[in-house]
Amino acid sequence: MSDAAKDPSPLISAGLLLGIGMGGFVDGIVFHQILQLHGMLTARHPKTGVDPTAALVNAEINMFWDGLFHAFCWGSTAVGVALLWRAARSTGVDLSTGLLRGSLLLGWGAFNLVEGLIDHQLLGIHHVVESGPHLPWDLAFLASGVLMILFGRRLIASNSPSVVGHEGVGTSPSN
């Protein structure tokens, strides 16, 4: 079977889920835990600017919701691994490395864009940097998502000649 006849969508969907999970873990581990720039609900339950007891209670509340957030990241990654395994065992599936890299980037970028739009802009439950002016950091987070989506989409298109759908994640082979 030629590369053009192979189906790219199983690997793309697996890579998307893995990218979403890994993007979420980067957010949770780096921003929530290591740098502690924000927690899941730090706009509603701030950890700074309150008395020590309230700060402790709010830190615990944020830790709980961070845990739920991480549980969904874990679930996304686990299903992604399962889909990747199924794709690897199937015949007629495009398994190129570039396609997986592009899908991972696309998933990570989608996470940054969707999470940034919903949690930071729409609901306002937290911001990338909670203290001080947060808009520039929020916009930078969204921009990183858009860049990763564009780069991932380009990687997918260049590594999978079978992808023709303009409405999907790929581009025309003439591009």
Next chain:
Amino acid sequence: MRDARKPRRLHRPAQSLQAVAPSRPARCVVQPLLSALLFIVSLAPQALACPICSSDTGVEVRRAILGPELWRNVSATVLPFLVLFAIVAWVRHRGPARLRPVEDDQ
């Protein structure tokens, strides 16, 4: 003959339990350590702030988590993932029509 005897030995319940149960030296180390840990923790109840702790802080944390904003917070945490999973489902099920092989078009 030795190979044939090995599986029979493994399937005897009493011997399987003996193999799984911790040895006496291990119990001697773990039990005092756990007891000491519980004793130390019980000396500082105010430091316990986990959502299932019975300290004042723990009660306050639990009340805030399970309060009237519970479902609002659940929705806020879950919503981005629902949107993202819907996108992946769309790519997986609707995608193949959009991402059909070039050969099919020609």
